[in-house]
Amino acid sequence: MINTTIPYAIELRDISKRFGAVQANKDICLQVPKGSIHGIIGENGAGKSTLMSIIYGFYEADTGHIEVDGEIVNIRTSQDAIKAGIGMVHQHFMLVENFTVLENVMLGAEGGALLRKGVSKARTELKRLASQYSLDIDVDAIVEELPVGLQQRVEILKALYRGARILILDEPTGVLTPQEADHLFRILHSLKEKGVTVLLITHKLREILASTDNVSVMRQGEMVAHRETSKTNKEELAELMVGKKVRLTVNKEEAEPGKVVLSAKHLSQFDSQGVKRLKDVSLELRAGEILGIAGVSGNGQSELLNVLSGITVMSEGEIHFAGDVISATVPKTAAQVRDMGMAHVPEDRHKMGLVTGFEAYESAVLGYHNSPVYNGKFLMNRKVMLDECSTRMAAWDVRPPNPYLKTANFSGGNQQKIVIAREVEQNPDVLLIGQPTRGVDIGAIENIHEQIVSLRDAGKAILLVSVELDEIMALSDRILVMFDGAVVGELDAKDANERVLGLMMANSYSDDPRGEPA
Amino acid sequence: MNQAKVPVWVNIALIPLLNITLAFVISGLVIYAIGQNPIEAAGYMIYGAFGYSEGIGYTLYYATNFIFTGLAVCVAFKAGLFNIGGEGQAYIGGLGVGLVCLALDHTMPFIVIAPLAIIGAAVFGAAWAYVPAYLQARRGSHIVITTIMFNFIASSLMVYLMVNWLKGTQNMSLNSRTFEHSAWMPYLHTLLSPLGIDIGDSPVNLSFFWALLCCFGVWLLVWHTRWGYQLRTLGTNPTAAKYAGIDTAKVTIWVMMVSGALAGFVGLNEIMGVNHSLLLNFAAGYGFTGIAVALMGRNHPIGIFLAAILFGALYQGGAEVSFDMPQITPDIVVVVQGLVILFSGALEHMFKDRIEGFFIRRAAAAQEK
Numbered sequence: 001m002i003n004t005t006i007p008y009a010i011e012l013r014d015i016s017k018r019f020g021a022v023q024a025n026k027d028i029c030l031q032v033p034k035g036s037i038h039g040i041i042g043e044n045g046a047g048k049s050t051l052m053s054i055i056y057g058f059y060e061a062d063t064g065h066i067e068v069d070g071e072i073v074n075i076r077t078s079q080d081a082i083k084a085g086i087g088m089v090h091q092h093f094m095l096v097e098n099f100t101v102l103e104n105v106m107l108g109a110e111g112g113a114l115l116r117k118g119v120s121k122a123r124t125e126l127k128r129l130a131s132q133y134s135l136d137i138d139v140d141a142i143v144e145e146l147p148v149g150l151q152q153r154v155e156i157l158k159a160l161y162r163g164a165r166i167l168i169l170d171e172p173t174g175v176l177t178p179q180e181a182d183h184l185f186r187i188l189h190s191l192k193e194k195g196v197t198v199l200l201i202t203h204k205l206r207e208i209l210a211s212t213d214n215v216s217v218m219r220q221g222e223m224v225a226h227r228e229t230s231k232t233n234k235e236e237l238a239e240l241m242v243g244k245k246v247r248l249t250v251n252k253e254e255a256e257p258g259k260v261v262l263s264a265k266h267l268s269q270f271d272s273q274g275v276k277r278l279k280d281v282s283l284e285l286r287a288g289e290i291l292g293i294a295g296v297s298g299n300g301q302s303e304l305l306n307v308l309s310g311i312t313v314m315s316e317g318e319i320h321f322a323g324d325v326i327s328a329t330v331p332k333t334a335a336q337v338r339d340m341g342m343a344h345v346p347e348d349r350h351k352m353g354l355v356t357g358f359e360a361y362e363s364a365v366l367g368y369h370n371s372p373v374y375n376g377k378f379l380m381n382r383k384v385m386l387d388e389c390s391t392r393m394a395a396w397d398v399r400p401p402n403p404y405l406k407t408a409n410f411s412g413g414n415q416q417k418i419v420i421a422r423e424v425e426q427n428p429d430v431l432l433i434g435q436p437t438r439g440v441d442i443g444a445i446e447n448i449h450e451q452i453v454s455l456r457d458a459g460k461a462i463l464l465v466s467v468e469l470d471e472i473m474a475l476s477d478r479i480l481v482m483f484d485g486a487v488v489g490e491l492d493a494k495d496a497n498e499r500v501l502g503l504m505m506a507n508s509y510s511d512d513p514r515g516e517p518a
Numbered sequence: 519m520n521q522a523k524v525p526v527w528v529n530i531a532l533i534p535l536l537n538i539t540l541a542f543v544i545s546g547l548v549i550y551a552i553g554q555n556p557i558e559a560a561g562y563m564i565y566g567a568f569g570y571s572e573g574i575g576y577t578l579y580y581a582t583n584f585i586f587t588g589l590a591v592c593v594a595f596k597a598g599l600f601n602i603g604g605e606g607q608a609y610i611g612g613l614g615v616g617l618v619c620l621a622l623d624h625t626m627p628f629i630v631i632a633p634l635a636i637i638g639a640a641v642f643g644a645a646w647a648y649v650p651a652y653l654q655a656r657r658g659s660h661i662v663i664t665t666i667m668f669n670f671i672a673s674s675l676m677v678y679l680m681v682n683w684l685k686g687t688q689n690m691s692l693n694s695r696t697f698e699h700s701a702w703m704p705y706l707h708t709l710l711s712p713l714g715i716d717i718g719d720s721p722v723n724l725s726f727f728w729a730l731l732c733c734f735g736v737w738l739l740v741w742h743t744r745w746g747y748q749l750r751t752l753g754t755n756p757t758a759a760k761y762a763g764i765d766t767a768k769v770t771i772w773v774m775m776v777s778g779a780l781a782g783f784v785g786l787n788e789i790m791g792v793n794h795s796l797l798l799n800f801a802a803g804y805g806f807t808g809i810a811v812a813l814m815g816r817n818h819p820i821g822i823f824l825a826a827i828l829f830g831a832l833y834q835g836g837a838e839v840s841f842d843m844p845q846i847t848p849d850i851v852v853v854v855q856g857l858v859i860l861f862s863g864a865l866e867h868m869f870k871d872r873i874e875g876f877f878i879r880r881a882a883a884a885q886e887k
Binding site for chain 1: 738742743744747748750751754755757758760761762763764765
């Protein structure tokens, strides 16, 4: 499909990698033409990150080899990768937060025992790079004081400073607002025009379609398709990713909100450093509705969930729920709040929702372990727990349906089903759900979304926190947008679209209608 | 999911055995290096520990202490707490036993004293663990630091009490008076001799059975009760424990008290079982070795029982070796112990990944066929 006489910027031949019994990559072949933006798309766990780690020298492939500019290179460490002109921008930035931009860029390339010479060289070089690729940045700014979008720019500069001609970006937009993401893609295009080859790893179809020249699809460790971006579409890619037709929307009827079951008034929360993470948040939650909380990750959503569910005590404000008033002076514990009829599917199932070292049936009672259902006088009733777990696994299609299997050995989607089943089966009045489909395969997402809607139809009040705009828009009846710990906007789901929500999430809806990030 | 598993016996038997074997091989080299015959030493050691009934008795007597302290470390560890204070808790637990015996031995029969002594050991051991636990739970002082400090405080406190209050009037040394026979934990050999069974004269006593009961009790508590569920949740995932509404401070405190009580039972074996008087330093080393026992026993009561027997055998066999081969001092036992701890604790992963990898590959290959 592409002229083969010109060597590719990077070419992979039959790369395979196995971790124990898991074949993470199988006979991967990939050809990336010079000066193009190449997308690699696949579900979580499809093997994208493993493949990139092999290219960048974190892992060594079991078989196969890598060619850069037509020559076989032997990449055993990231140093080798850098030498071959490969740079990587990780999903979680590898920056020293209290260093300046300049110091971060120099890190690992100081050029001698004394810094002075290196600093002046780096300063000139950075200036040149910044103007060549139009990556403006204040080189003396402290990294932690920069917005996330600019921190990412530092990562890109760092790679370029080390002479990268091939740039790998791993899920680069996960932490960005839509506007910041757009800006990133403009940068990538200008890099491309300067001859840099870009490898973009993502699971977001929209980004692939908007910004790449070619796209490769991975599924279960294998490269299943290569397409020219202009000759494919969202539906085809989604189908290739999951291997079957999927529906990207949720069928649901108009909501019929009933009475208010939970109302929060002026909630504020300070963290241990005294930083105000939650700022004067008020909201009302009605029976039979799904209230979506949109926002870029880290803008107070987690704190809101923790305060509502009783995991942390609010610093100010009160919650009216189940005929009780919960406040900083009269707090309730997570166990008490749960008893009052609130269930909580936490945002991070590994850290919070499950004990991965437990067998599934033990994780399946977390939070309800004191219930008389599971307990005899002294001993826990293992049989009841096992039977119930098996029943639920069958009802929720958890695979494999083995209550003795260690929680860690289930896939993300099945772990999530264990958590959701546990919380939903308690028949709560209020359900808090954080990131219900994070890291869940598309097939399972559909199933989880249907469950959430059917709960709503059963008259439950649901508070949905998600960083996925698609999810918020597909499920919610009403949407609140959070920014920097405060609610900055509320709108009916019917009036919501990506642009409006994106602007609200960046808190620039009212003051800057064009939506350029500050 | 296509997830091949490592057979259970690899993890609980093969790898520990391999680690121990390696420790013994290196110990052999050390003995060889000081000009002695390691095979001969090993022979004396095995014979000393298991070769005749008194030897076995001594092995079990030492093992009794190690079971108690090993369980103490295990219970705390399961809740994510590192109790290094077994030494001090055992010491103070012994004080509890001693006080009960000194107070009641003239008036009460054994059947009354024994349960009270058990309670005394538990209450005193638990109380000694309570303070560091409270400081950890409510004040955030690290439990490793405070429990170590409490070992020293226990030691000073005992000297003070012995010198000023408890020293017997009849003796020159720092012992209390000897208890009346009603406060003696019966030796196994005295229990068995009426049945015509002669097991030789060794200090192993009824406390050994109490230790076995404790193994069972810990197994029930940790794996089969809601309290155990809470402590394991706290130990494996503290964030999930918070999410589940578990009062982590409360769990921390009672787990440490259970741990302290278990360590305190060393006093039953030492004070009531063997010395029959309160004295200084009877807990020496048992608390710390308990950490190694728990590590080697993989924090499971069955493992701890086996590890305790091994360490008991090392203690007893080591004494025998230095008796028969005077060039080898009793310190060799410490060397062997150290190596066992090194290989089964610190270097546990030296073979683990490779061996597990081997079995996973084998299982995967079998699956593909």
